[in-house]
Amino acid sequence: MKLHDRGRIIAGILVFLIAATFPFWYGKGRTIAPPDLKLDTPAIAQLSRKLCVEPTPYMRANHMKLLVAWRDSAVRNANRSYRAADGRLYTISLTGTCLGCHSNKTQFCDRCHDYAGAKPNCWSCHITPEEVR
Amino acid sequence: MAPTRREFLKIAGVSAAGLLLPPWAPLAAGQSPNPAVPPAAGPLPALTARRWAMAVDAAKCRPGCTDCIAACHAAHNVPDFKNPKDDIHWIALEKVGHVFPAEAHSALPEPLRALALPVLCNHCQNPPCVRVCPTKATFKRADGIVMMDYHRCIGCRFCMAACPYGSRSMNYRDPRPFIAKLNPEFPTRTKGVVEKCNFCEERLARGLFPACVLACKEKVLSFGDLEEPGSEVRRVLERGFSIQRRPELGTGPQVYYRL
Amino acid sequence: MFEKALKGSRGYGIWVAFLLTLTAVGFYFYLRQLAYGLGITGMGRDVSWGLYIAQFTFLVGIAASAVMLVLPYYLHDYKAFGKITILGEFLAVAAVIMCVTFVFVDLGQPGRVMNVLLYPSPTSILFWDMIVLNGYLLLNIVTGWTVLESDKKGVPPPSWVRPLIILSIPWAISIHTVTAFIYAGLPGRGFWLTAIMAPRFLASAFASGPALLILFCLLLKRITRFDAGEKAIQALAKIVTYALATSIFFVLVELFTTFYGQIPGHMDHFRYLFTGLDGHRMIANWMDVSAVVACLSLVLLIIPRTRQKESLLALACAGVFVSLWIEKGLGLVITGFIPSPLEALPDYIPTGPEIAITTGVWALGLLLITLFYKIFISVRTED
Numbered sequence: 001m002k003l004h005d006r007g008r009i010i011a012g013i014l015v016f017l018i019a020a021t022f023p024f025w026y027g028k029g030r031t032i033a034p035p036d037l038k039l040d041t042p043a044i045a046q047l048s049r050k051l052c053v054e055p056t057p058y059m060r061a062n063h064m065k066l067l068v069a070w071r072d073s074a075v076r077n078a079n080r081s082y083r084a085a086d087g088r089l090y091t092i093s094l095t096g097t098c099l100g101c102h103s104n105k106t107q108f109c110d111r112c113h114d115y116a117g118a119k120p121n122c123w124s125c126h127i128t129p130e131e132v133r
Numbered sequence: 134m135a136p137t138r139r140e141f142l143k144i145a146g147v148s149a150a151g152l153l154l155p156p157w158a159p160l161a162a163g164q165s166p167n168p169a170v171p172p173a174a175g176p177l178p179a180l181t182a183r184r185w186a187m188a189v190d191a192a193k194c195r196p197g198c199t200d201c202i203a204a205c206h207a208a209h210n211v212p213d214f215k216n217p218k219d220d221i222h223w224i225a226l227e228k229v230g231h232v233f234p235a236e237a238h239s240a241l242p243e244p245l246r247a248l249a250l251p252v253l254c255n256h257c258q259n260p261p262c263v264r265v266c267p268t269k270a271t272f273k274r275a276d277g278i279v280m281m282d283y284h285r286c287i288g289c290r291f292c293m294a295a296c297p298y299g300s301r302s303m304n305y306r307d308p309r310p311f312i313a314k315l316n317p318e319f320p321t322r323t324k325g326v327v328e329k330c331n332f333c334e335e336r337l338a339r340g341l342f343p344a345c346v347l348a349c350k351e352k353v354l355s356f357g358d359l360e361e362p363g364s365e366v367r368r369v370l371e372r373g374f375s376i377q378r379r380p381e382l383g384t385g386p387q388v389y390y391r392l
Numbered sequence: 393m394f395e396k397a398l399k400g401s402r403g404y405g406i407w408v409a410f411l412l413t414l415t416a417v418g419f420y421f422y423l424r425q426l427a428y429g430l431g432i433t434g435m436g437r438d439v440s441w442g443l444y445i446a447q448f449t450f451l452v453g454i455a456a457s458a459v460m461l462v463l464p465y466y467l468h469d470y471k472a473f474g475k476i477t478i479l480g481e482f483l484a485v486a487a488v489i490m491c492v493t494f495v496f497v498d499l500g501q502p503g504r505v506m507n508v509l510l511y512p513s514p515t516s517i518l519f520w521d522m523i524v525l526n527g528y529l530l531l532n533i534v535t536g537w538t539v540l541e542s543d544k545k546g547v548p549p550p551s552w553v554r555p556l557i558i559l560s561i562p563w564a565i566s567i568h569t570v571t572a573f574i575y576a577g578l579p580g581r582g583f584w585l586t587a588i589m590a591p592r593f594l595a596s597a598f599a600s601g602p603a604l605l606i607l608f609c610l611l612l613k614r615i616t617r618f619d620a621g622e623k624a625i626q627a628l629a630k631i632v633t634y635a636l637a638t639s640i641f642f643v644l645v646e647l648f649t650t651f652y653g654q655i656p657g658h659m660d661h662f663r664y665l666f667t668g669l670d671g672h673r674m675i676a677n678w679m680d681v682s683a684v685v686a687c688l689s690l691v692l693l694i695i696p697r698t699r700q701k702e703s704l705l706a707l708a709c710a711g712v713f714v715s716l717w718i719e720k721g722l723g724l725v726i727t728g729f730i731p732s733p734l735e736a737l738p739d740y741i742p743t744g745p746e747i748a749i750t751t752g753v754w755a756l757g758l759l760l761i762t763l764f765y766k767i768f769i770s771v772r773t774e775d
Contacts, residue, residue, distance in 0.1 A: 062141075075282050078274060080179075080338055085140065095317060124309075124323040125283060127210075132317045217738075218436035231735040234657070252734070261579055267518040268507040285507055288430070288500015291518055293440040297580025299733035303440055303500065305431030324429035325500030382579040 035111035043101045053084050053097070064120075067094065094126045103129040177340025182358035184258075184277040185332050186387040187343075188369040191229075191250050193351040199226065201251055204348030205330070210321040212308035221302035223330040224253040224345055229392070232378060250390065251345070251354070254279060254300040254330040255378065258385030262292035262301070271327075277387060278332045286326040293327060297379050298386070301329045332356075359387065393537075393544060396770035397763040403615075404766065411759040418752010421745040422497055430500055433746035438738040439729045443722075443750050444498035448491045450600070450721035451757075452525070452571045453593060455487035457601020458532065459564035460631050466557050472623040475772075478543075479620075480605060481536035482764035484564075488529040490757035497749055517574045524567045531560045536764075544771045568593050575728065583661035583728045592642045593720075599635035600716040602628045603709035610706050612765065617773045629705055633693040636712055640686060643719075664737075665727045672737050675726055682718035685711045 003009065044050060052059050054066065073079045074092040082090045091097050102108045105128045113120065205211070205224050212221055226249040230237040237246065256279045263273050270286035273279050293301045307324045315321070319335060322328050333343035341347070346354040357364030366389075375389040400408075425432045435442040461480035464470035496502055513519050535557050542549040569590045575581070576589035606628050609620040650658045663669055666683070668676035689711035691698075698704040726740050742750075 071284060075280070075284065076272070078276075078334070078338070095320070121323075124307075125320040127315055127317045127320060129317070132315055218434075219431050220437050227734050234735055264515045265517065265578070267513050267516040267522070268504075268511045269513050270507075285504070285511065286501060287504045287507055288502075289495075289498070289518060290440045290500070291516070291574075294728070295578050295580065297733055299438070302437055303435075304429065305433075305435065305500075306429035324431075327500075379580070384579065 032115075035115040037111050038104055038107040039102075041101060041103045043103055047101070052101070053082070053090055055085075067098075067122075070094075094122060095128070099129055105130055180337045180340055180342075182276045183360040184358060184387065185256065185337075186277070186357065186359035186366050186389065187253075187332075187346070188355040188366045188375065189251060189388065189390045190353050190355070190369060191248055191390055191392050193353045194249065194251075195351055196247075196249070198351070200348045200350065201345035201354065202226070204344040205333075207314065208316055208333070208336075208344040209319050209331075210308075210312050210316055211328075212311035212321075213313065214306070214308075214311050219305045221304065221308065221328065223302075223328070224251055226250065227252050232390075233376070235379075236376065245392065248392070252298065252300070252378075253345075253388065254332075255298055255384070255386030255388045256330075256332055258387065259383055261295040261297065261382075261384060265291045265295040267291065274334075278334050279329075280331060280334065281326075281328060283320075283322050283326050283328070288325040288327065290327060297382050297384060301327050303327050393541065393767050393771065396767045400766060404762075408759065408762060411755045411762065414755035415752050415759060418749050418755065421748040421752070424745055425497070425749065426502075430498075432743060434740050434742045436738060436740070438732040438736055439726060439740040441498075441725055441729070442740055443742045443746055444494045446721045446725040447750060447753070448494040448498070449571060449593075449725060450717055451487045451491045451494070452568050453597030453716075453720065454601045454604060455484045455491060455528065456564040456568040456594070456597045457605070458484035459561050460598055460602050460628070461605070462557060462564075463561050464627070466554065467561070470627070472621060472627055476605070476609065476620050476624055478536050478540050478768055479608065479765065481532045481539075481560075482768065483601070483605060483608070483761060484532045485529060485536060486757045486760040486764065488525055488532070488567075489760060490753055491525060492529070493753050493756065494750075497753065517570060517577060521567075521570050521574065524563065524570050528560070528563050528567050531556055531563060535560065540768060540771055544774070565594065568597050575724075580733060581728045582657050584724075586646070588642055588646060592639065592646075595635050595639040595642055596716045596720055597635075599632050599639050600713050600720075602632045602635070603712040603716075606632065606709045607706060607713070608761075608765070610702060612769065616769045618769050625705075626700065629693060629699050629709075632709065632712060633690070633699070636686065636690050636693065639716070640690060660731050661727050664730050665723055669731070670737055672730070672739060674739065674741070675723055675730075678718050679723045682715045682723065686715040686719075689715060 039050075054062075059066070070082060070092045073082070080092045082092050084090060093100075099105065105123075112118075202222070202224050206213070206222070209223060211223055214220060229241070229246055229248045229250060232250045232252055256277055258277070260271075260273060260279050262271050263269075263279060266272070267289060268285050268287055270282045270284075271279060271292055272282070288303070290303055293303060304322050304324045304326055308321055312321060333341070333345075336343060342356050343354075346356045355365045355369040357366035359366055359370075361367065369391070370389055373391065375391045377386045377389055380386070421432075433442060433444075458477075458480035461473050461477045465473040465477050496505065499505060508519055508522055535553055538553050539549045542553075572590035572593040575584035576586065578584055606625055609625055609628075612618045613620065647662065650662050660669065664672065664675065665679050666676055668674075689708040692704055692708035692711075693699050699708070729738070729740075731737055
């Protein structure tokens with residue numbers, strides 16, 4: 001079987017292969033340090049038991065789902081009270097509760113988000129303690 | 134141990150049902166210890182109502198006073214763009230002739246015609262803005278407040294066309310650079326969404342009356358549950374005649390004016 | 393059949409390149425608008441809908457006007473329209489795409505547009521508009537393309553196309569009725585709160601759409617070998633005439649109710665529209681031109697001798713299109729907001745970026761029409 005435009009086709013396939021495997025070979029040999037999360041805020045230091053709203057592994061995987069549930073509860077159902085799995089009661093507030101303890105957004109939230117390339121747009125409205133200081 | 138998805142959903146559902154239970158505010162266990170942001174629940178329990186309403190005793194207004202506007206806009210991070218085109222306001226002062234164009238006739242006494250009335254969202258009983266919103270980003274709560282969900286708003290501005298009162302403002306640009314002093318207790322909005330007065334529902338949840346009501350030194354604004362016989366707003370309205378803006382439209386506005 | 397759009401004369405290439413440039417410029421300014429916000433336009437707190445929504449309103453009418461070719465041919469076997477129903481359907485497709493694009497560029501948070509489907513609100517007319525517009529788009533793409541392809545193969549279209557085409561007739565009426573309902577159901581906007589809004593929309597649609605089609609047919613006759621036929625063009629011209637007369641009559645009827653009834657709130661809007669209020673004359677200047685041009689065009693269209701003379705017919709159709717574009721694409725939407733609910737008289741002046749984006753979307757639509765019609769011509773004049 002004849003292959004017309006052979007040169008162009010083979011060149012095109014090569015370009016495609018290089019582009020498609022780009023993520024695999026571009027960073028070869030480089031190490032990027034995992035995000036270094038700082039939990040040494042004054043508010044956390046004051047806590048007797050260093051516990052977040054829910055356990056850390058759960059928060060790491062599901063904090064966005066929790067925040068969406070919180071958002072709908074507070075805004076659409078006028079319910080600003082959240083009972084955690086272990087029975088403790090929290091006020092639903094991103095700035096007030098979450099950032100109340102994690103008042104160092106640039107050294108906590110941003111570290112993982114930048115590493116993972118996540119760009120949550122919560123901050124266009126919700127105020128961070130660092131902005132107010 | 135981390136909750137399973139089912140457990141989490143059950144708990145979230147129970148929390149939502151907590152609306153029906155007496156306020157848990159005093160249970161401050163697990164509250165944010167950050168002193169910059171006072172706890173959102175307490176020391177006063179949340180205020181509830183069957184129909185929040187406001188009465189404006191306009192004759193008591195001090196000429197030139199803008200305390201209600203200043204308090205509201207400071208509490209809610211309302212930007213000041215300093216140009217009328219992009220203007221955002223939740224409450225404003227307008228002349229009687231503009232607020233009541235049908236009722237304000239030429240034979241009214243001069244002091245009355247020169248009066249500037251506070252105008253704001255009327256939190257209508259039959260709100261056209263809620264009817265037209267394609268995403269239910271604006272919706273009516275059981276307690277009468279017409280709420281805005283800034284997360285859902287697509288900025289189509291249908292609600293602005295539907296509002297007969299000019300109560301709504303659009304964020305035509307990023308408001309952040311134009312907020313004089315950020316109030317960390319309340320979020321800002323972002324460009325591309327419509328906003329308006331919310332009867333200070335976040336303050337009602339903390340047992341506080343709206344900022345404008347409390348800021349007015351002349352006690353022009355009264356607030357309360359219109360369906361509660363002893364409420365402040367009922368008592369004010371029982372004193373005599375009061376009118377609403379454009380009642381013939383059937384919107385059922387809940388801001389009443391005594392002139 | 394797409395490949396037929398890629399080959400053409402030098403003039404065709406220059407025209408396509410020109411439209412692509414305008415579209416690209418419009419897109420650039422849209423990126424600027426995304427970054428800055430809708431404040432880059434002339435819209436404000438009082439006039440919260442402007443050029444974009446006005447164009448959307450006008451173009452829904454153009455899209456609906458395809459029914460004026462489809463109805464006589466498919467329901468009443470009016471053979472003269474047989475050659476050109478596809479032109480109407482392709483015009484409808486391009487017009488609906490322009491409509492949807494104008495709504496999109498008008499959104500403050502376009503990334504959230506799917507919220508309309510994720511959180512359906514059947515009480516909102518905008519929700520229904522999204523459904524009927526997209527349904528109409530799909531209908532016309534499928535029917536137009538299928539009929540053209542059957543044409544190319546020299547076979548009659550498959551039988552399932554006919555019920556879809558019949559469906560597009562009431563659907564066309566519905567898209568413009570729903571769009572009129574966006575305005576006609578708002579209690580606070582007296583200028584729009586009238587039952588005659590939907591009939592007015594349909595009348596002006598059936599005048600402006602076929603007028604544009606006539607212009608396209610005359611142009612195609614001049615630059616290609618495709619001739620729609622004297623009978624078809626004259627039939628379309630008569631449709632434009634009756635529709636324009638009806639449209640003008642509806643405006644006069646509105647003027648009677650308003651000015652004989654003497655209700656100040658109603659009169660204010662119409663005064664602003666035609667004579668200006670308190671020196672604010674921008675819209676009035678445009679509307680006065682529109683009124684004069686509409687009447688002159690009607691005269692040219694009514695008189696058979698001038699209607700049958702191609703150059704004068706083209707002039708009249710251009711006049712109809714421009715006049716109704718001013719009325720619906722500018723006058724109607726802006727005037728609803730002025731005077732404002734608090735009796736203010738704001739000015740609405742479209743900005744440069746706003747005009748550039750608007751031009752870009754129009755160029756995109758014209759580009760689609762060009763490509764569709766090129767394919768159509770290539771298929772029709774193949775033998």
